Amino acid sequence: MNTSLRLSGLLITGSAIALALALSGCNKKQEEAPKAPKVTASVACIAAGDNCKRFTLLHTNDHHGRFWHSENGGYGMAARKTILDQIRKEVVDQGGQVLLLSGGDINTGVPESDLQDAEPDFIGMNHLGYDAMAVGNHEFDNPSTVMDKQRGWSKFPWLSANIYRQVDGEWQRYFEPYKVFDVQGLKLAVVGLTTEHTAEIGNPEYVAGLKFTSAQAEAKDILAELEQQHQPDLVFGLTHMGHYENGKHGSNAPGDVSLARNLEPGQIQAIIGGHSQLPVCMEGDTGEYVKKYARDEPCKPDRQNGTWIMQAYEWGKFIGRADFEYYGGELHLAHYELVPVNTETKYGFMQHSSMHTPKDPETLELLRPYQRNGQVKLREEIGVAKANFIGDRKVVRSQATPLGIMIAHAQTQLPVPADFGIMNSGGIRTTIKKGPIRYRDVLEVLPFSNSVTVTEMKGAELKKYLSKVALMTQGSGGFAHFSGIKMTVDCKAKDVDISAVGDKPFKLEDNYRFTLPSYNAAGGNKYPKLKEQARDTGFIDADMLYQFIKKHGKLDPVDYDRAKDVRYINSRNANGCGG
Numbered sequence: 001m002n003t004s005l006r007l008s009g010l011l012i013t014g015s016a017i018a019l020a021l022a023l024s025g026c027n028k029k030q031e032e033a034p035k036a037p038k039v040t041a042s043v044a045c046i047a048a049g050d051n052c053k054r055f056t057l058l059h060t061n062d063h064h065g066r067f068w069h070s071e072n073g074g075y076g077m078a079a080r081k082t083i084l085d086q087i088r089k090e091v092v093d094q095g096g097q098v099l100l101l102s103g104g105d106i107n108t109g110v111p112e113s114d115l116q117d118a119e120p121d122f123i124g125m126n127h128l129g130y131d132a133m134a135v136g137n138h139e140f141d142n143p144s145t146v147m148d149k150q151r152g153w154s155k156f157p158w159l160s161a162n163i164y165r166q167v168d169g170e171w172q173r174y175f176e177p178y179k180v181f182d183v184q185g186l187k188l189a190v191v192g193l194t195t196e197h198t199a200e201i202g203n204p205e206y207v208a209g210l211k212f213t214s215a216q217a218e219a220k221d222i223l224a225e226l227e228q229q230h231q232p233d234l235v236f237g238l239t240h241m242g243h244y245e246n247g248k249h250g251s252n253a254p255g256d257v258s259l260a261r262n263l264e265p266g267q268i269q270a271i272i273g274g275h276s277q278l279p280v281c282m283e284g285d286t287g288e289y290v291k292k293y294a295r296d297e298p299c300k301p302d303r304q305n306g307t308w309i310m311q312a313y314e315w316g317k318f319i320g321r322a323d324f325e326y327y328g329g330e331l332h333l334a335h336y337e338l339v340p341v342n343t344e345t346k347y348g349f350m351q352h353s354s355m356h357t358p359k360d361p362e363t364l365e366l367l368r369p370y371q372r373n374g375q376v377k378l379r380e381e382i383g384v385a386k387a388n389f390i391g392d393r394k395v396v397r398s399q400a401t402p403l404g405i406m407i408a409h410a411q412t413q414l415p416v417p418a419d420f421g422i423m424n425s426g427g428i429r430t431t432i433k434k435g436p437i438r439y440r441d442v443l444e445v446l447p448f449s450n451s452v453t454v455t456e457m458k459g460a461e462l463k464k465y466l467s468k469v470a471l472m473t474q475g476s477g478g479f480a481h482f483s484g485i486k487m488t489v490d491c492k493a494k495d496v497d498i499s500a501v502g503d504k505p506f507k508l509e510d511n512y513r514f515t516l517p518s519y520n521a522a523g524g525n526k527y528p529k530l531k532e533q534a535r536d537t538g539f540i541d542a543d544m545l546y547q548f549i550k551k552h553g554k555l556d557p558v559d560y561d562r563a564k565d566v567r568y569i570n571s572r573n574a575n576g577c578g579g
Contacts, residue, residue, distance in 0.1 A: 038090050038094070039090070039323050039334075039335050040094070041054060041094065041325065041334075042325060042332070042334050044325075044327065044332075045325045045327060045332075045334070048327035048328065051327050051328075052325055052326070052327040053183075053184035053185065053186055053325070053326040053327070054091075054094065054095060054096040054097075054184065054323070054324070054325050054326075055091075055096055055097045055098070055099070055183045055184055055186075055188075055323075055324055055326075056087065056091045056096055056097070056098045056099075056321065056322065056323050056324070057098075057099050057101060057236070057270070057272065057320075057321075057322045057324070058084065058087060058098060058099070058100045058101070058319055058320065058321055058322075059100070059101045059102070059103065059272045059310065059312055059319070059320040059322070060080075060102055060103070060312050060316050060318075060319055060320070061102060061103025061104065061105065061134075061240070061272075061273065061274030061275075061277075061311060061312055061313075061314065062103065062104070062105045062136070062274050062275065062277045062313075062314040062315065062538075063102065063105065063106045063121060063314075063315065063316060064105055064106075064107070064108055064109030064110065064138070064314065064315060064538065064540075065106075065107065065108060065109040065110035065112070065113030065114060065118060065121060066109065066110060066113075066315040066316055067110075067112075067113060067120040067121045067124045067367055067370065067371075068110075068112065068120075068367060068370075068371045069342070069359065073342055073356065074317070074341075074342045074343045075315055075316045075317045075341045075342055075343055076316070076341070076342070076359065077121075077124040077127075077128060077316065077363055077367060078359035078360045078361075078363040078364045078367065079341050079342050079357040079358070079359050079360070080128060080316050080319065080341050081127070081128050081360040081362075081363040082357050082358050082359065082360045083319055083339055083341060083357055084100065084128055084129070084319065085360070087319075087321065087339075088129075091323075096184070096323075097183050097184050099131045099132075099181060099183065099188075099190075100128065100129055100130050100131050101130070101131060101132055101133070101134075101190065101238055101272050102125065102130055102132070102133040102134065102238075102274075103133075103134050103136070103238065103239065103240055103272060103273050103274025103275070103311065103312075104133055104134040104135055104136025104137075104138075104139065104194070104240035104274050104275070105136030105137065105138040105139070105240060105274060105275065105538060106118055106121050106122065106125070106133070106136070106138075106139065106150075107121075107136075107138045107139055107141050107142065107150075108138045108141045108538060108539065108540070108543065109315075109449070109538075109540050109543070110449075110540075111374065111377070111378060111439055111443070111542070111543065111546070112370065112371055112373075112374025112375065112377070112378070113374070114543060115374055115377040115378075115380075115439075116370060116373065116374060116377075117142065117146050117149065117150065118150060119150075119153060119370065120367050120370035120371070120374075122150055122153040122154050123153060123366065123367075123370075124363070124366070124367055125154065125156065126153070126154065126155045126156070127362075127363060127366055128363075130156045131156055131179075131181070132156055132157050132159055132179050132190050132192070132238060133154070133156060133157070133158055133159065133192075133238075134158075134159055134160065134192045134193070134194065134238045134239055134240045134272075134274060135158050135159065135160035135163060135175055135192060135194045135240065136194065136240040136274060136275065137194065137195055137197070137198040137201055137202055137240065137275070137538065138538050139158070140198060140202040140203060140206050140207050140210075141202075141203060141206070142206065143205075143206055144206065157175075157176045157179050158175050158176070158192070159175060159176055159177065159178060159179060159190065159191070159192025159238055160173075160174070160175040160176075160177070160192040160193060160194045161173065161175075161177030161178065161191060161192055161193055161218045161219070161221075161222045162193055162194060162196065162212060162213040162214065162215050162218040163175060163194055163198075163210060163211070163212055163213075164210065164211040164212075164213065165209060165210050165211070166209065171211060174210065175192065176192070177191065177192065177222055178190060178191040178192065178222060178226065180226075180230050180232060184326070186233040186234060186326060187230060187231065187232040187233045187234070188232065188233065188234045188235075188236065189226050189230060189232040189234070189235045189236070190235075190236050190237075190238050191219065191222050191223075191226070191235060191236070191237050191238065191268070192238050192239070193215040193218065193219060193237060193238075193239045193240070193241060193259070194212065194215070194239070194240050194241070195212075195215070195240060195241045195242060195252075195253045195255075195275055196212040196213065196214060196215060196253045197212075197252065197253040197535075198212050199211075199212045200416060201414075201415065201416065201535070201537060202415060203415040204415055204416070205415075215239070215241055215253075215254070215259060216254065216258065216259055216262040219237070219259060219262075219263065219268070220262075220263070223235065223263070223267060223268075233326075234269050234326070234331060235267070235268050235269060236268065236269055236270050236271070236272060237256070237259065237268045237270070237271035237272065237273075237307075238271075238272050239255075239256055239259070239271055239272070239273045239274065239275075240273070240274045240275045241253065241254070241255045241256055241259065241273060241274075241275055242255035242256065242273070242274075242275040242276035243255055243256045243257060243273055243276050243278060243280050243302065243309055243311050244257060244276065244532060245257075245287060245288050245289060246287040246288070247261060247304075248532060249532065250531070250532030250533055251455075251456060251532070251533060251535055252276075252532065252535055255273070255275070255276065256271045256273045256302075256304075256309045256311075257287075257302065257304050257309065259271065260304040260305045260306075260307040260309060261304055261305050263305065263307070265305050265306035266305070266306030266307060267306075267307075268307050269307065269308070269331050270301075270307060270308040270309070270310060270322065270333075271307060271308070271309045271310070272310050272311075272320070273309060273310065273311045274311060276311065276536075277313060277314040277536065278311055278313060279299065279311070279312065279313040279318065279338055280299075280301055280302055280309060280310055280311040281299035281300060281301070281338070282300050282301065282302045282303075284300075285303075287302065287304075298337070299336060299337055299338045300336070301322075301333075301336055308322075308333055308336075310322060310336070312338055313338070316341055317340070317341055317343040318338040318339060318340055318341060318343070319338070319339040319341060320336075320337075320338055320339075321335075321336065321337050321338075321339050322335075322336050323335040323336070341357060342356055342357050377439070378438065378439045378440045378443070379438055379439070379440060380438060380439055381436045381437070381438055382437055382438065382439055382442075382546060382549050382550040383436075383437040383549040383550060383552065383553050383554065383555055384435065384436055384437060384553065384554050384555070385432050385433065385434050385435060385437055385555050385556075385557075386434065386554060386555065386556040386557070387434050387556065387557050387558075388431055388432070388433055388434050388557070389401075389402055389403035389406065389431060389432040389555070389557050390402070390403060390431050390557075391403050391428050391429065391430045391431040391432065391445055392430075392431060393429075396425040396428045396479075396481070397425045397426070397474065397475050397476065397477065397479050398474045398475060398479070398575060398576065399474070399563065399575035399576060400481045400482070400562075400563040400566060400575070400576075401481070401563070402557035402558070402559075402560035402561050403428060403431070403432060403445070403557070403560075404423050404425060404428055404481030405423075405481050405482070405483045405560045405561075405562050405563070406483075406545075406548075406555070406560040407421075407423045407428065407445075407446070407481070407541070407545055408420075408421035408422060408423035408481050408482060408483035408484075408515070409421055409483035409484065409548075409560070410544050410545045410547075410548035410549075411423065411452045411515040411517075411541060411544050411545075412483065412484060412514075412515050413544065413547075413548060414452070414454060414515070414537060414539065416513075418454050418484075418513040418514050418515045419484060419485075419501050419502050419512045419513050419514060420482065420483060420484030420485040420501055420502065420512070420514050420515075421482070421483045421484060421514060421515040421516075422469065422480050422481070422482055422514060422515065422516045422520070423480070423481045423482075423483075423517065424472075424477060424478055424479070424480060424481075424517060424519070424520050424524075424525050424527075425476075425477060425478070425479040425480070425481060426476070426477020426478065426479075426525055427446060427448060427450060427477075427517055427519065427541070428445060428446070428481075429444065429445060429446070429447055430444050430445055431445075432445060437549055437555070439546055442542050442545050442546045442549065443542050445542075445545070446541045446542040446545060447542075448519070448541075449540055449541070449542065450517040450518050450519050450540070450541045451517075451518040451536050451537065451538055451539060451540055451541070452515050452516075452517065452518070452537050452539045452540070452541055452544060453515065453516050453517070453518050453521040453530070453534040453535060453536050453537065454513055454514070454515050454534070454535050454537055455513070455514055455516065455521070455530055455533050455534045455535070456511055456512065456513045456533075457511070457512055457514075457533070458508070458509065458510070458511055458512075459498075459506060459507050459508040459509060459510050459511075459512060460508045460509070462498070462512055462514075463496060463498060463508070465528060466487070466496045466498070467494060467495050467496050468527070468528050469527060469528070470482075470487070470489045470496050470566070471489065471491060471494055471577050472525065472526075472527075472577070473576070473577050473578065474573075474575065474576040474577065474578055476525065477525050478520070478525030478526055478527060479576060482565065482566050483560075483562065484501065484502055485498065485500070485501050485502075485514075485565065485566070486498070486499045486500040486501075486565045486566070487499060487506075487565075487566055487567075488566075488567045488568075488569060489566060489567065489568045489569070489577065490569050490570055491568055491569065491570045491571040491576075491577035491578070492569075492570035492571075493570065516530070516534065517541060518534075518536055521534035521536075563575070
């Protein structure tokens with residue numbers, strides 16, 4: 001097995017493959033935009049002639065139920081199919097071969113998918129031609145009966161070498177550890193690995209009885225097994241472990257960088273990853289991300305210890321494209337890009353692109369019944385409100401309300417519950433009215449699909465953090481609603497005095513877990529950035545509120561009228577620090 005990997009050629013921009021339609025006014029014919037030049041063989045590959053083997057790895061990760069396009073037409077499997085078909089044709093016409101891989105987490109995120117056990121997503125993946133998938137932690141959000149059903153739908157293997165279950169008293173791997181492909185006459189092994197933190201962040205009911213071993217230790221064993229049994233020419237990792245700058249994974253389990261550094265140089269040629277939901281585009285050889293990844297900028301994947309590490313953000317917003325050439329006994333990364341799927345980045349935020357990739361009609365026809373069925377399910381009555389849960393902008397941004405406190409509490413109800421929760425008022429968009437509550441009502445209250453993060457801090461650090469968060473002024477979207485904590489906020493001294501967390505007295509030396517929307521954990525509303533401290537659970541705010549309401553049935557605002565748990569002093573009024 002050769003361990004050398006080089007980068008030759010140029011990094012071509014993300015717009016090089018995206019198809020487009022020029023919109024030239026109302027009711028006018030849409031015309032396909034000119035296609036960018038194709039990716040061609042390097043000079044060295046051409047000189048090697050038939051001894052140069054060309055192949056392309058395409059990859060996505062952290063799909064999270066996004067089988068259908070967004071409201072403004074962004075991403076979606078139908079547009080993804082159009083791009084995949086074009087790339088496949090281009091590569092095959094030039095004598096190459098394509099593999100399509102997923103970094104996992106197909107489950108959880110969109111009600112139309114969640115309510116149908118992600119059937120449209122797996123059926124869609126079959127249709128798009130996925131060759132393999134890493135097992136993500138959110139594949140364990142459902143009972144094993146649902147997982148078995150999903151695996152039955154899948155015409156591709158679920159790969160993970162480090163998940164075990166007991167069979168007749170013996171620990172055996174739950175999933176296939178790897179898949180060996182014949183690519184251009186080369187033996188190409190794809191090894192699956194899953195974050196070992198699934199044991200902690202997964203639903204205890206569904207991960208009980210499973211063992212998640214160290215990915216680094218398991219990788220060494222699998223590589224030895226592969227060499228003995230298959231003698232592969234090339235080995236690629238397909239992981240759901242996360243990419244962290246320079247390996248600094250904080251409270252997360254070790255990720256792809258740690259894996260690459262723990263092996264012999266180049267022992268794995270490249271790692272196709274997921275879990276951290278990032279566009280892994282690096283600033284030179286610094287090991288740090290580019291500050292603001294833009295759609296039309298080149299993307300250089302990370303390289304650690306001779307191994308390339310790639311990840312394509314989330315939800316199918318991009319397709320990662322890695323074009324490889326193998327000649328002279330060495331593997332060369334000739335070209336890499338993130339191909340946008342009707343999406344672009346600008347100033348760090350995802351926006352709808354002005355370039356529209358046509359949606360594949362056959363894929364739309366396949367998935368439309370699932371979308372319609374999901375819409376019907378959104379009308380499901382999930383509970384009853386005994387009175388209005390006020391979500392009016394002027395109210396929730398000026399005082400803590402039962403709705404904001406209930407949302408914060410619902411978000412703490414993770415598989416491993418948090419001690420208290422924080423909810424920004426800007427994320428609350430409307431009132432839950434007295435009477436029947438439907439899933440659609442929940443989506444109107446929380447329309448932004450923020451994931452819920454969990455952070456652990458010592459009491460002393462937490463006190464400093466809350467002295468900033470609790471002082472967010474009234475009228476701003478950052479004004480915070482709290483659940484599960486009692487404290488006094490001194491608006492003049494800019495300090496907090498915490499008396500209790502949950503039902504226990506607060507202590508500076510104790511550890512505390514709290515939940516926060518991902519938007520705020522990343523610095524939104526001028527909250528302190530939590531960086532690697534905040535662990536993205538992958539659970540979506542609206543979905544957690546849905547589950548909470550469905551579990552409790554009848555809800556009364558009086559039960560969540562806990563505004564007095566947080567007292568404000570030295571302010572113009574008692575409801576917060578005045579703006």
